[in-house]
Amino acid sequence: MSANLVDRYVFTALRRVPEQQRADIDRELRASIEDAVDARVEAGEEREAAVETTLLELGDPDRLADSYADRPNYLIGPELYPVWRRSLMMLLTVVLPIVVIVVAVVQVLAEDAGFGEVIGSAIGTIINVGAHMAFWVTLGFWIIERTGAGKDDINRPWTPKDLPRYEPGALTRVQFAANLVWPAVLILALVLQQFTFTEVPLLDPANWNFWWPVLIGLIVLKGLWVFWVYRLGTWTRQVAVVNAIHGVVIGGVILYLLAADKFFNPAFPGFNGVEVDLEGWISVAVMITTGLSIAYEIFDVARKAEQARKGLGVKVPGTGNTYTAS
Amino acid sequence: MTTDATLASHLQELRRGTVVVASLTVLRTPGYGYSLLETLSESGFEVEANTLYPLLRRLESQGLLTSSWNTDEARPRKFYTTTAQGNAIADALRTEWARLDEAITDLSTTPVKE
Known part of the structure; x- marks a missing residue:
């Protein structure tokens, strides 16, 4: 019975020890256990x-095996943990919302999905994509942790330059990226809706002669403007003025197209066969949202520029602190 | 955390590493796992078997110990001996230990400056 127990203990420990060490550890561990039992x-x-007390003192055989194999008994060690946390937070707070928005937009355009459907699939996307992000990032870091490959590359030493910039107006790298992704998504959606989302495009194909290329050009200009602000590192009056002009122009184009019934494709099947003038109502809704969001954007940039000019501090999110550049 | 638990965790922190010095010192004369465990606990080193046995193999793979099986007796045992390199390291560690002891003594006897 007692010999049996020792066998079970040793075999269990050896299961998780590298092959070439097994025979040696087997002999040594047995001798040590027997010495202790004899004593x-x-x-x-x-x-x-x-026998029981001796084994109890040796403890969990899996743990002993880890110790013999010199294996870390953690998933991600303290060296990589901060990088892992930062990467995961970035994915979950920046990339995930973008994915959710893109999925929602595609659904509305392609499948003509209702409000409930969009909310439902947004929740589904958050859980599904979020779980994937968490899993793959963790797996990647776990592999780096175990193999040590590329550890120095992702865990480069911290310097004060890495501190986030709180200067009024300066775009952080994340904001910059998010601001670039948005125009790209818009252009992509505009082009793709012509070909893939629905059999009959949602937006008026006649505009490809002139208005859609103009709109794409204006969106590209917005992207360049973001790049300019990022390089400048601060909001200035010029930035605000250019933004206002750009907003008025792009808003004017969209509002004109909507008002003149040139925005949506009249042949789009979703609009027909309904008693009410669906196209008209949607046009009004889009006009209001576009107008309001562009007006807000112009105001917001102007406010930031004004703040930067006066040297007012900015609120650091989540701390209640106000940072003033001096 | 209670005071006892706090003390225990600090003591553990302080003792970590002493087992290496002690083992390298004791094994200047060859010894096997269980005998070393006995010697260490008699000399007042609190060390668990499940820490010591893997540690011996690790020190061997670092070249600080060598080992050989002694099959003369009924029970074959693996004997470990400190290598020249192991001795040198143990010397360095003991010197550091002495330096730290001296430094701590100095700190605790020096009158507090106004």
Whole structure:
């Protein structure tokens, strides 16, 4: 019975020890256990009880095996943990929302999905894509942790330059990226809706002669403007003025097209066969949203420029602190 | 955390590493796992078997110990001996230990500056 217990213990520990060390550890571990048991028996213990206490002191065989194999008993160590956390936070707070928005836009355009459907699939996307992000990032870091490959590349030493910039107006790298992704998504959606989302394109194909290329050009200009602001590192009056002009122009184009019934494709099947003038109502809704969001954007940039000019501080999110550049 | 638990965790922190010095020192005369465990606990080093046995193999793979199987007796045992390199390292560690001891003593006897 007691020999049995030792066998079970040793075999369990050896399962997780590298092959080439097994025979040696087997012999040594048995000898050590028997030495300890003998010492206990000599001190007057029952043999069976002595075996049990000895094994109890050696503890969990899996843990012992980890120790023999010199394996870390953690998933991601303290060296990589901050990088892992930062990467995952970036994915979940920046990339995930973008994916959710893109999926929602595609659904509305392609499948003519209703409000409930869009919300439902947004929740599904958050859970599904979020789980994938968490899993693959963690797996990647785990592999780096175990193999050490590329560890120095992603874990480069921190310098004060890495501190986030709180200067009024300066775009952080993440904001910059998000601001570039948005125009790209818009252009992509505009082009793709012509070909793939629906059999009959949602937007008026006649505009490809002139208005859609103009709109794409204007969106590209917005991207260049973002790049300009990022390089400049601060909001200035010029930035605000250019933004306002751009907003008025792009807003004017969209509003004109909507008002003149040239925006949506009149042949789009979703609009027909309904009693109400669906196209007209949607046009009004899009006009209001476009107008409001462009007006807000112009105001927001102007406010930031004004703040930067006066040297007012900015609120650092989540801390209640106000940072003032001096 | 209670005071006891705090003390225990600090003590553990302080003792970490002493087992290496002690083992390298004791094994200047060859010894096997269980005998070393006994010697260490008699000399007042609190060390668990499941820490010591893997540690011995690690020190061997670092070249600080060598080992050989002794099959003369009924029970074959793996004997470990400190190598020249192991001795040198143990010397360096002991010197550091002495330096730290001296430094701590200095700190605790120097009157507090106004």
